[in-house]
Amino acid sequence: MIKRPLGIYVHIPFCVEKCGYCDFLSAPAGVDEQSKYVRALLKEIRSYEPVGDLFMVDTVFFGGGTPSIISPTLVAKIMDRLREVFSFADEVEATIECNPGTLDEKKLKSYVKAGFNRLSLGLQSANERELKTLGRIHDYAAFENNYRLARRNGFANINVDLIFGIPGQDIKSWKQTLETVVGLQPDHISAYSLIIEKNTPFHYRYGSEAGKKLLPGEAEERAMYRFANDYLGDMGYRRYEFSNHAKKGKESRHNIKYWTMQEYLGFGLGAASYLGGKRFSNPSDMEEYIEHAPNSYAGFRMQPVRPEKRAMEEFMFLGLRMADGVAKADFEEMFHVRFESVYKNVVDKYKRSGHLEEVDERIRLTDKGIDVSNRILADFLL
Amino acid sequence: MEHIPQERIRNFCIIAHIDHGKSTLADRMIEMTGLLSSREMQSQVLDNMDLERERGITIKSQAVRLIYKAQDGLDYMFNLIDTPGHVDFNYEVSRSLAACDGAILVVDAAQGIEAQTLANVYLALDHDLEILPVINKIDLPSAEPQRVIAEIEDVIGLPAEDAPQVSAKTGLNMEQVLEAVVERLPAPDGDPDEPLQALIFDSVYDPYKGAIVFFRVRNGRVRKGMEVLMMSSGAVFEVVEVGYFGAGQFIPCEELSAGMVGYLTASIKTVRDTRVGDTITQKDRPCVQPLPGYKAALPMVFCGMYPADGAKYPDLRDALEKLQLNDAALQYEPETSVALGFGFRCGFLGLLHLEIVQERLEREYNLDLVTTAPSVIYKVHKTDGTVIDLTNPTNLPDPTLIEYIEEPVVNGEIMVRTEYIGAIMDLCNQRRGKYLGMEYIEATRALIKYELPLNEIIYDFFDALKSRSRGYASFDYELKGYERSDMEKLDILINREEVDALSFIVHAETAYERGRKMCEKLKEEIPRHLFEIPIQAAIGSKIIARETVKAVRKDVLAKCYGGDITRKRKLLEKQKEGKKRMRQIGNVEVPQKAFMSVLKLEEE
Numbered sequence: 001m002i003k004r005p006l007g008i009y010v011h012i013p014f015c016v017e018k019c020g021y022c023d024f025l026s027a028p029a030g031v032d033e034q035s036k037y038v039r040a041l042l043k044e045i046r047s048y049e050p051v052g053d054l055f056m057v058d059t060v061f062f063g064g065g066t067p068s069i070i071s072p073t074l075v076a077k078i079m080d081r082l083r084e085v086f087s088f089a090d091e092v093e094a095t096i097e098c099n100p101g102t103l104d105e106k107k108l109k110s111y112v113k114a115g116f117n118r119l120s121l122g123l124q125s126a127n128e129r130e131l132k133t134l135g136r137i138h139d140y141a142a143f144e145n146n147y148r149l150a151r152r153n154g155f156a157n158i159n160v161d162l163i164f165g166i167p168g169q170d171i172k173s174w175k176q177t178l179e180t181v182v183g184l185q186p187d188h189i190s191a192y193s194l195i196i197e198k199n200t201p202f203h204y205r206y207g208s209e210a211g212k213k214l215l216p217g218e219a220e221e222r223a224m225y226r227f228a229n230d231y232l233g234d235m236g237y238r239r240y241e242f243s244n245h246a247k248k249g250k251e252s253r254h255n256i257k258y259w260t261m262q263e264y265l266g267f268g269l270g271a272a273s274y275l276g277g278k279r280f281s282n283p284s285d286m287e288e289y290i291e292h293a294p295n296s297y298a299g300f301r302m303q304p305v306r307p308e309k310r311a312m313e314e315f316m317f318l319g320l321r322m323a324d325g326v327a328k329a330d331f332e333e334m335f336h337v338r339f340e341s342v343y344k345n346v347v348d349k350y351k352r353s354g355h356l357e358e359v360d361e362r363i364r365l366t367d368k369g370i371d372v373s374n375r376i377l378a379d380f381l382l
Numbered sequence: 383m384e385h386i387p388q389e390r391i392r393n394f395c396i397i398a399h400i401d402h403g404k405s406t407l408a409d410r411m412i413e414m415t416g417l418l419s420s421r422e423m424q425s426q427v428l429d430n431m432d433l434e435r436e437r438g439i440t441i442k443s444q445a446v447r448l449i450y451k452a453q454d455g456l457d458y459m460f461n462l463i464d465t466p467g468h469v470d471f472n473y474e475v476s477r478s479l480a481a482c483d484g485a486i487l488v489v490d491a492a493q494g495i496e497a498q499t500l501a502n503v504y505l506a507l508d509h510d511l512e513i514l515p516v517i518n519k520i521d522l523p524s525a526e527p528q529r530v531i532a533e534i535e536d537v538i539g540l541p542a543e544d545a546p547q548v549s550a551k552t553g554l555n556m557e558q559v560l561e562a563v564v565e566r567l568p569a570p571d572g573d574p575d576e577p578l579q580a581l582i583f584d585s586v587y588d589p590y591k592g593a594i595v596f597f598r599v600r601n602g603r604v605r606k607g608m609e610v611l612m613m614s615s616g617a618v619f620e621v622v623e624v625g626y627f628g629a630g631q632f633i634p635c636e637e638l639s640a641g642m643v644g645y646l647t648a649s650i651k652t653v654r655d656t657r658v659g660d661t662i663t664q665k666d667r668p669c670v671q672p673l674p675g676y677k678a679a680l681p682m683v684f685c686g687m688y689p690a691d692g693a694k695y696p697d698l699r700d701a702l703e704k705l706q707l708n709d710a711a712l713q714y715e716p717e718t719s720v721a722l723g724f725g726f727r728c729g730f731l732g733l734l735h736l737e738i739v740q741e742r743l744e745r746e747y748n749l750d751l752v753t754t755a756p757s758v759i760y761k762v763h764k765t766d767g768t769v770i771d772l773t774n775p776t777n778l779p780d781p782t783l784i785e786y787i788e789e790p791v792v793n794g795e796i797m798v799r800t801e802y803i804g805a806i807m808d809l810c811n812q813r814r815g816k817y818l819g820m821e822y823i824e825a826t827r828a829l830i831k832y833e834l835p836l837n838e839i840i841y842d843f844f845d846a847l848k849s850r851s852r853g854y855a856s857f858d859y860e861l862k863g864y865e866r867s868d869m870e871k872l873d874i875l876i877n878r879e880e881v882d883a884l885s886f887i888v889h890a891e892t893a894y895e896r897g898r899k900m901c902e903k904l905k906e907e908i909p910r911h912l913f914e915i916p917i918q919a920a921i922g923s924k925i926i927a928r929e930t931v932k933a934v935r936k937d938v939l940a941k942c943y944g945g946d947i948t949r950k951r952k953l954l955e956k957q958k959e960g961k962k963r964m965r966q967i968g969n970v971e972v973p974q975k976a977f978m979s980v981l982k983l984e985e986e
Binding site: 222257273313317353375381 | 912913934935936937938939945946947948950951953954955957958961
C-alpha cells in the first residue's frame, strides 16, 4: 500500500517571556504545567493510532512559543510517540524552533538524537536597540554563540527568522542585520514584516494614529522588503514565498505544505490540521485542550468536509503567496472546473492594474501586488 | 359608568416648551384621577413609542379620558390630548388643538418663557382656546415663580396671578390644577340633537381593525352601526366600533355625543379615506356644512433615502407606506441615483422629523439606510417662464435655462440670555440672517428676531445655537415665503466622477467654504485604495476645492503560524465584508456613512 505523505506540527505554547508584538498562543509556565501539557500531547498523538498506518510522515515542525525551553527529554518523548504512531520517511525534514540563548551542547545533542535535522532560530534583528524594542530576551552575541554551537553539533540546515519594520529601524540598520546574518551563511532566512496585532502591548503602543508615527513609514517599510529580496537574491537565497528565502534545495518543505494544500496534522494547544479535505483546529483554551486531547482523532472524524468553494478560495489565497504562484492546471485537476469560469474577472482586473501576472499558465502576484496582497487575496473569496 | 352631562366635560391639551414637564404633568393627572396607580404607571404613559420615551419628546398626538371627582362632589370627564412640543410638529399640534376647548400652559419656574412656549400659545389662541397657565418645577432651588408670573403677564398678556404653582414631579399642589381645569376651562358647546358633525384630528392604522379615526364630536351623536359620510372624500362607512381612550388602550362604548372625544373603526382600509381635518357626518342625516378644516402639513425638508442593500428596496417601500399611515406629513416618491441606486425622495416637516422617520425605519423595520443631504424646496424660474419646485439638487436645469432661483425664508425668533446676544447674532449673520429687531423680555433675557433662509437652519442650526449659548437659547420659526437668491449647485467629484447623491444647492457666498469642508470630510471617510483618489468640489466646470486620498502602499498579512489559516481567512473575510458596506462609484468604494457625514460640517 502506498502511504500518504503527511506533515506534522507540534505546538509548544511556552516561552521565557512574552514579546511585545507576539500574538501567538504562548506564555511563560512552570515545569509542572509543562509536563502536564506534554502528557496531554502524548495522548493526543496516540489517539491517531487507528489511522497512523495510512501515512508516511515526511516533515515535522516543533513550533511555539519556544520549544527549546522545555526539557529535551520531553521533546524526545514526543518524537518517540510520533514514531510509534506514524511511519517516518527516511529523508524526513524535522525542524525545531529555538530561541537564541536557550541552547547548550547537551540540548542540541539530544535533539539530533531524537531525529531533528533542521533548526529555526528566532533572531529578529542583529541590532541591540531593536532587540530591546521588540522585548527579546537575548542579545546578538547569544544568537551567534548558539548558531555556531548548533553547526558544530551537526545541524546542517538552519533557518534564521528576521523582522523588519521595527520601531526606530531604518533601511541602513536593516541592511546591517541582513549582512551580518548572511555572513554566517544560514541555509534559510525568513524575513517578516512587523504587523501590529490587536491585543498586544505593541498595539497599545503603536496602534494609534500617533503611535504609527513611531514606526517606519509605509514607503520605507516596502523599500526594506524590496531590499531584502534583491540583496538575498544576489547572495544566493531565492525568495520562494512572500517572506521566505532559501539556498537551492533548502526551501522548507513543511511550510510549502501549508501554501499548496498538502496534508498536515497539528498537535497541541490551538494547533491546526488539514486532512482529507477537512480543516480543524484544537481548542485554544488549555483546560479544554487537555480534556479534548485523548479523543482528538474522534473529534477530527466528526468534522465535515469543507465545501468546494472554500477549498478553491484557499487554493488561491494560499498558493498566491508562493513566488511561482498557482498553476491553472493544478486548480483544474483539483476542482474539475475551468479556472477562468471561476476567477476570470478578478484575475483580469488585477492583471490590468499590474498587481497580477500570468507566466506559462501560472498566475502570480507582481512585486507591486505583494505590497498590497491583503486586499487582492480578499478578492479571491467567492 | 354613570352619565356625565356635557357641561361637565373638559377637552384640553397641555402645551409647553420642550423639557418644561408637560408629560410628567400629564402622568400626574392620570395617576391622581385613579386611571392608573402610580405602580402600574410606566413613566410618561402618553409617550408610547419607544423613540418618544427615549428622546423625551412627543411625536404623535395622544389622547386619554379621565374621570375626576371635583370638590363640588360631582364627576367630571377630562379628555386630555397630548401634543408634540417641537417646532417640526406644529402641524400635529394644530390638529390636536382643534379638538380642544382649553389648554394648560406649562412654564418652567426656573427657565420661564421660551420660544416654543410663545409659538404654542399663539397657535392655541388661533384656535380660540382658553389658556390656563401652570408654573411647574417650583421644587427646584432655582425656581423663581414670581418672575415667571410677571413674564407670562408681560409677554403673553395672560393673567397669571392665580396660576397654580406645582411640582408635577413630586405632586405638590397638583389638585389645584385639576380644580382649575374644572373652574376655568369651558365646557364644550354643541347640540347632541343636531345632525352629526365631528372633526377628525388624527388616525392610526391597525392591521386588524383598519384605520382608527380620532375625532371630536361638535354636534349630534355617533354610535355603532351608523352609516357615516366623510364629507371631503365622500367615502361612506358603517361604524363597527366607537369608544374612548384609556391609558394606552381603546375602550369601546355605546355612543359618543356632542363635546366628546373618541375614536371609531369602520373597516377602513386606507388612511387616505380618513383625512385629518375632514368632517364626519351621518349619511342619512347630514349636517349642512363641514367644520372648517385646518392647514395641511407641508413638507419643508427633502432628502433621498436609499436602502444600503439595494435588494431591500421593496422593504423600504413597504415600510414608508406603513409609516405614512400614521404620519400624514411624511411624503415620498421613488427616485433613482447613479451612486445609490433605487430609493425615495422623502419630504419632512423639519430635520427632527427626518431623523425620527429615519430612526423608525432603521429600528422598527430593521432597514439599513443611506440618506442624502437634506434640501429645501427651491423655486426655479426658467427662461421659458415656467417655474419648477426643486426638491432634488440633481434635477437643477442647466444654468443657461434658469432666469433666477428663489429660496424659502423663515421668520425666526430666538430667546436668549443677554450675555449670549453677541454670539447668537454672529451665528445668524453667518447663516445669512437679516436682523429684524430685538425685544427685552426682562433685564437678562431678550427675544431676537431674524429672517433666515430655511436652508441655513435645517442642517445644524439648533446644535450651533445651543453650543453658542451654553444650552440657553431657544428657537422657533415659521415659513415666511420665498425670496430671490443667488444659489448655485455644488457638485462633488470622486476620482473625476460626479456623485449625484452628494450634489447640493448652496448660496454663492458660502460655496467655497462648504466645498472645502466637504472635501476634507470625504477625505476622512473614504478609505485608501490601490490608487490615488482626487476628491473635488465643482460649480459647473469650475473646480473650487480639492483633496487627495493617497494610495495604499502596504497591506500585508502576518506570518501564518503552524498552518493555521483560519485567522488569515477571517482577516480576508473581514476585508471583503467591509467592501459590502461600500458604494461603488466608478472604481472607488465609498462607505455608506460618507453620504451622511457631510451633513454635519460645523467644526466641533
